[in-house]
Amino acid sequence: MRLPPPSSPRHFIPKVSVPEAKGNSLQFPRVLPIGLSRLSTYAELTKPELTGLSALTSVFAYVLAADSQATWLTAAMVGSGTLLVGGGAGALNQLIERRFDAMMKRTEHRPLPSGRVRALETGAFGVLLALAGALLLWIEAGPLPSFISLLTLALYLGIYTPLKRKTWLNTVFGTIPGALPALIGWTAAETTPSAGGWFLFLFLVIWQFPHFFSLAWMYRKDYERAGYHMLSVQDTENAHQTHRINLLSTLSLLPVVSIFFYYESTGPMAIAAAVSLTLWFVSISAKPIVRGLTNTSTTRTINADSRNLFFASLLYLPLVMILGLVSRA
Template identity: 30%
Template sequence: MKTALNTLKKTYSFTSIIEDFKQLTKVGLAISVVFSSLAGYLLAVGLDGFSFKVLALLALGGYFMVGASNAFNQIIERDLDALMDRTKDRPIPSGRMSTTTAFIIASVLTLAGIVILYTINPKTAMFGAISIFLYTCVYTPLKTKTPLAVFVGALPGAIPFMLGWVAATGNFGIEPGTLFMIQFFWQFPHFWAIGWFLFDDYKKGGFFMLPTGKRNKATALQIIMYTVWLILISVFPATGLTGELKLSIVAAILVFITGLGLLYYAIRLYKKMDNKSAKALMLASVGYITMIQILFVIDKFLQ
């Protein structure tokens, strides 16, 4: 009986450690970022140039880099996280993990991530390092200072989609630049929707997430504007002006229709001005970016 209890305690302890690591690195967000990177890679390579090794390295290195950014973010914001309902149970503010332990994990993930991405090519590692720096040293401190933090945060947030292309080619040009812009504009309706329905909780931590600082018509109108720009840049590859990044007319129509769906939810938020509509917009934005990345990749291999 005693042995069984000891085994149960060890299992529970191991499970708790894994769960804290997942929360520290924000596993859900990290996986979505890795998905974007892999989509960018598949867009750049043909069937002849495909490499499972590079794909695996990109996935692992990408997860480490995103995980490191999230860990550093939680170290910096530990006192503020303790004030908000959605973050007070994170490993550091809850007391389950020390700041030192979190810093060691974040540092190891950073070094490992850069080394792994460097084995793919130097530019991939460079952009990965830039994303960590911008997210940790610029975006995070600005969150309590100005709504412009979202614009700054959109820069590292837009890197994953283009990172896959750079990993495949070793070059940065119009193609990864277009992928960057797609994910850049996508973040505004996505994060402003989150900032809307979590407005009261963010206020407890002193975070400024909405462009006007308020849940008003002006904020909702900006969400609509950025959604329109997102749709336009998403179908732009169909013009043939984006180098090797191409989109067929059929795929462009499907992407456009998907965009209209997202625009519907943005307009609904403008009309209703409630948290339910903001949550619906957030979910629609996740569906949008996932769907168009899949459409881009499928279209690539059907051409």
């Protein structure tokens, strides 16, 4: 008697990995337990690197604004709430862009394109995370940080995400939700952000230009394949526009970081250290410009310089944050 096929996609026959013989030994594949594998898939949906950085930014802003009144509990709750809302935004972003993620080598193995999770499941997960994060912020930090977190979500999904397929200015608009976690943390300590909070917000807006433009250059072929309107796709082969914007952005950080540290009353030594860090960041962004002026620029150096600037941006931001905290201790 033939058995009927399963009536629900939830009923499936698990795949069994058979060890391969190599020489006189058997090679057993490393397999995660089902529970850990599922948790890992959900973690991928949250874009942990991006959301983790946003959470750290909110905690940094809260500790600076609250100063001696800061508590470990509130700092942890502010960071957790920001992490949850950011994770929800990441999951919903992947839901919206799942068809295009499948076209890019960098993202084709994400949970949705690889079939490890369903669209409905991703949507429910993203909404629940975002609501949980906003509720946590409301309870522990107040309505304003909670509102800013939901505003961040709305701008990220409603403005930045669709603009990626229309104009390279999507990055400009995307810097706003990217910098708002600073105001989440700041308003957890102050009802209205002071000048220091707004300068921190401006600092993060500017920092994102070299960070994301260098990343976009590294993956420009991927973005072009998926139909994204990024500056790197429209730029010339020598990345003239990209390099120029990156240099102008890092130079713009000099007055902003100086004023920010001045407002936070950290003293001349801290200001000098922050300016020195920023000058180092400027020097990294200036390298491709110098190569272009001296006719020593090649495809290899352009790609290498973009990669170096991207990793320099990842180092520069936490160093500035650490400096701000240490100088206030």
